[in-house]
Amino acid sequence: MEEIFGIPTPLLFGQLLLGLINGAFYALLSLGLAVIFGMLNVINFTHGAQFMMGAFVAWMLLNYLGIGYWGALILAPLIVGFTGVILERTMIARLYKLDHLYGLLLTFGVGLIIEGLFRNEFGSSGLPYRIPPELAGAWDLGFMFMPIYRGWVVVVAIVMCLATWLVIEKTKIGSYLRAATENPALVQAFGINVPRMMTLTYGAGVALAAFAGVLAAPIYSVNPQMGSNLIIIVFAVVVIGGMGSILGSVITGFGLGVVEGLTKVFYPEASSTVIFVVMAIVLLARPAGLFGRS
Amino acid sequence: MAAPGGFSGTDFKQEEAFFLGFTRAQFLAFIAMVAFIVISPFFLYPVFLMKLLCFALFACAFNLLIGYVGLLSFGHAAYFGMGGYLAGHAAKVWGFTPEVAILIGGAVGAVLGLAIGWIAIRRQGIYFAMITLAFAQMVYFFAVQAPFTGGEDGIQSIPRGKFLGIVDLSSDMAMYWMTAAIFLIGFLLVHRIVHSPFGMVLKSIRENEPRATSLGYRTDDYKLLAFVLSAGLAGVAGGLKSIVFGIATLTDVFWTMSGEVVLMSLVGGLGTIFGPVVGAAVIITMQNYLAEFGAWVTVIQGAIFVLCVLAFRRGVVGEIGNWLRVRL
Numbered sequence: 001m002e003e004i005f006g007i008p009t010p011l012l013f014g015q016l017l018l019g020l021i022n023g024a025f026y027a028l029l030s031l032g033l034a035v036i037f038g039m040l041n042v043i044n045f046t047h048g049a050q051f052m053m054g055a056f057v058a059w060m061l062l063n064y065l066g067i068g069y070w071g072a073l074i075l076a077p078l079i080v081g082f083t084g085v086i087l088e089r090t091m092i093a094r095l096y097k098l099d100h101l102y103g104l105l106l107t108f109g110v111g112l113i114i115e116g117l118f119r120n121e122f123g124s125s126g127l128p129y130r131i132p133p134e135l136a137g138a139w140d141l142g143f144m145f146m147p148i149y150r151g152w153v154v155v156v157a158i159v160m161c162l163a164t165w166l167v168i169e170k171t172k173i174g175s176y177l178r179a180a181t182e183n184p185a186l187v188q189a190f191g192i193n194v195p196r197m198m199t200l201t202y203g204a205g206v207a208l209a210a211f212a213g214v215l216a217a218p219i220y221s222v223n224p225q226m227g228s229n230l231i232i233i234v235f236a237v238v239v240i241g242g243m244g245s246i247l248g249s250v251i252t253g254f255g256l257g258v259v260e261g262l263t264k265v266f267y268p269e270a271s272s273t274v275i276f277v278v279m280a281i282v283l284l285a286r287p288a289g290l291f292g293r294s
Numbered sequence: 295m296a297a298p299g300g301f302s303g304t305d306f307k308q309e310e311a312f313f314l315g316f317t318r319a320q321f322l323a324f325i326a327m328v329a330f331i332v333i334s335p336f337f338l339y340p341v342f343l344m345k346l347l348c349f350a351l352f353a354c355a356f357n358l359l360i361g362y363v364g365l366l367s368f369g370h371a372a373y374f375g376m377g378g379y380l381a382g383h384a385a386k387v388w389g390f391t392p393e394v395a396i397l398i399g400g401a402v403g404a405v406l407g408l409a410i411g412w413i414a415i416r417r418q419g420i421y422f423a424m425i426t427l428a429f430a431q432m433v434y435f436f437a438v439q440a441p442f443t444g445g446e447d448g449i450q451s452i453p454r455g456k457f458l459g460i461v462d463l464s465s466d467m468a469m470y471w472m473t474a475a476i477f478l479i480g481f482l483l484v485h486r487i488v489h490s491p492f493g494m495v496l497k498s499i500r501e502n503e504p505r506a507t508s509l510g511y512r513t514d515d516y517k518l519l520a521f522v523l524s525a526g527l528a529g530v531a532g533g534l535k536s537i538v539f540g541i542a543t544l545t546d547v548f549w550t551m552s553g554e555v556v557l558m559s560l561v562g563g564l565g566t567i568f569g570p571v572v573g574a575a576v577i578i579t580m581q582n583y584l585a586e587f588g589a590w591v592t593v594i595q596g597a598i599f600v601l602c603v604l605a606f607r608r609g610v611v612g613e614i615g616n617w618l619r620v621r622l
Contacts, residue, residue, distance in 0.1 A: 043420045094604060100420050101366045102603050105560065108553060109599025116592030232549060236428040239421060269439060276432035280413050283425065287416040 023257020024157030028212040036205035042103035048231030049114040054213020069132035077207035084206030118224040126221025242292020319620035353570030355527030361565030364500035369430025373403035375547025377529025382542040396533040403529015411521030448543030563609025
């Protein structure tokens, strides 16, 4: 068996792939957080719960309505995004004039409600969600077996991140969005409905989280806690990357996933804490984050 | 950051100190609280009251940061939980007397607070909250893996021991009086800190940090010291809790615990002296009555969060104080 640094290659590449997959979720979620924060100045603590809702809606669509993975990939983000729109209109919009910390507390509370409701209904043990038959199986790459679904997740996540980047940087709507982030009063004076843009931005960020949730459903078991455990790590990712740049949060997300995967190979005991250690180092060296403007 | 009517209690004009730095209204409230603490164990279950006092102290420690420095720490479970573990370990394995064990818990909280606070105060606002939360999660993972914490089982059957090696604390009443004494010392300590010159500087940082800096205060040093004091007190509260209940578990280091202490302070009233105590009483009583409903407790706690933020930002004590036009 081949080895690199005394580590069998299949193990090394296996963990690298796992790291890339975790990184894909970090990237998608921190991207959504960054987009919402840029526009609304709210850190969306409900993001983890909305990720979990995405997975559960996919499960429900399959088990109650018989709609499979591909339908869920489109419908679940729309449904969860719509709940996000309602949440923003009824609650979050009341807090814009207050200290930003209230937005954090509110969305934290909403996250608790959602998680508690799902735990009441479905219990804490996970529900299975099958990998769609088109993506089942694995490719033999010679040095390792690559489950097709995992490759798919990484590719789709990258495409999704790039699409978001394109929308924000290269389209007219994106330019409105960037302008409103800098100076909402002026943009509103030009006749653009900024409050509606904020609502839609929140909905889009939430839909992105739900999309990640659907992607995650066949990999992790669908359970009410799947989001809250992830969101804290994503917060660390956001602190490391800084929320100033879209591509920055994507690169940071994938990079940290890989770092975590490699740590699992070389020093497994630290794999759950390595991201926080990286965060400490970054804060000491560059408090604004790797891509942040302070 | 904290604009008028912002993220802290309403400050009415500076009133004359009546006694011990309390205003007249505060002093009356303090007397009422002490009277309740003295009388209640004859009517209510002492173990429940001890739990309440442990969390009240924890919430007071947390409120010192959010209410008077304007820093929202979302990771106070780390100091509370680690204080609990080390106090439990000290009492059970090292055989220390309970008061020493609790002090060790406090010292652990303070040292941990020094390390985390030193890094976290580099950022403000929501970043500060996210950083403290992330570090607390790191402490949680450490607690899951470290051998002395007993992983999922926690540290069990921690002896209550004898206070100063003399007074046996195995009866609930004896333990209650010690708990009450520690709570009152901690409460008065927070009160003293807030009303000291140091506390005045903290409040000026809360209101306008750049201006405090321009007046020549090294605001980072002040913030860090406040953070260490708060974390140390949280460690004492955690240590006290594990001595009272004879158990230290992962629940106390988990992020939900950080959320609970935020909720207690919010319900009671951020930036009020009595708010955290009232908030802890409300939340602990609620948990006690709703324990059988399982996950509904989470839902109800979330709903209270939402309600408080949307409609009730002053909290119970803040609303009462506002209604009576006094600072509580």
